[in-house]
Amino acid sequence: MKKNVTKAVFPVAGLGTRFLPATKSVPKEIMTLVDRPLIQYAIDEAREAGIEEFIFVTSRGKGALEDYFDISPQLEHFLRKKGKHDLLEILESTNMESGKVAYIRQNMPLGLGHAVWCARHLIRDEAFAVILTDDVITAEKPCLLQMIEAFQEVGGNIVAAMEVADEEVSSYGVLDIKDDIGKMVSIGGMVEKPMPNQAPSNLAVIGRYILTPSVLDRLESLAPGASSEIQLTDAISDACKSGEKVFGLRFQGRRYDCGSKQGYLRATLSIALSRAELRDDLEDFIMNSLKKPGRSEGG
Numbered sequence: 001m002k003k004n005v006t007k008a009v010f011p012v013a014g015l016g017t018r019f020l021p022a023t024k025s026v027p028k029e030i031m032t033l034v035d036r037p038l039i040q041y042a043i044d045e046a047r048e049a050g051i052e053e054f055i056f057v058t059s060r061g062k063g064a065l066e067d068y069f070d071i072s073p074q075l076e077h078f079l080r081k082k083g084k085h086d087l088l089e090i091l092e093s094t095n096m097e098s099g100k101v102a103y104i105r106q107n108m109p110l111g112l113g114h115a116v117w118c119a120r121h122l123i124r125d126e127a128f129a130v131i132l133t134d135d136v137i138t139a140e141k142p143c144l145l146q147m148i149e150a151f152q153e154v155g156g157n158i159v160a161a162m163e164v165a166d167e168e169v170s171s172y173g174v175l176d177i178k179d180d181i182g183k184m185v186s187i188g189g190m191v192e193k194p195m196p197n198q199a200p201s202n203l204a205v206i207g208r209y210i211l212t213p214s215v216l217d218r219l220e221s222l223a224p225g226a227s228s229e230i231q232l233t234d235a236i237s238d239a240c241k242s243g244e245k246v247f248g249l250r251f252q253g254r255r256y257d258c259g260s261k262q263g264y265l266r267a268t269l270s271i272a273l274s275r276a277e278l279r280d281d282l283e284d285f286i287m288n289s290l291k292k293p294g295r296s297e298g299g
């Protein structure tokens, strides 16, 4: 099997109910961290890792995502006429080449495993990446690139992994570690959202995967698991149990759970503070707000 990974699946069919009412009319993936939509962070990470084909698994009401990646002739014409070349450049960096982007409908919310399975005909028989846009990861070397490099070394299936606190394991897929060699662990199984006292470890899956096509075959006949949904975790765990190689990679970088309000706010702050044009003003504002709690901003 060829060892480069050029296709990525982005499951973006979720309703985003934790962000209602915002997500009543705006797809969650279009919500911004400072001025870039969540989906753009995921796309940029994928591009930097060498991904060339982008497969979005969408649902009703996600049309704004398709428009976002399309060229916008009217806007481009306007910016060109006004000589706003910097904005034009930003805009053009979001365009996706025709034929390199595909949108597939998940017509029923049957779970992450089902969403990935919906992309099976576009994946066929090569290893592919899955990126969950809720998990924003800032890193010197993009997380997906770290994973693809690991895949080129060891093959198999690879999931991004991070240690979490005992009380948090029930929010994640959790790894049953067979062999821990530091940066990588080899896995004997995985459990989706276990109770803390039943979790096989504290090493949780974060939303980046490199998967072999056999996982798609397993998804085909998989029974619903946790939350009565078809779980990607269960298909990968089955692969482990049938002797396929599965590894967890303790990636370098900082992960923000943008599926929660706290994580989303942290990511917003962190990204704003990393931007030279915003940093000083924001720092002053935060320091002042912390000194005088409750005082509203006048200017």
Ligand code: G1P
Binding pocket: 112, 132, 134, 135, 171, 172, 173, 174, 192, 193, 204, 205, 206, 207, 232, 233, 259
């Ligand atoms: C999904 C996966 C879970 C993984 C998590 C990472 O859960 O099912 O295994 O640990 O993403 O963010 P979700 O957060 O969609 O419930």
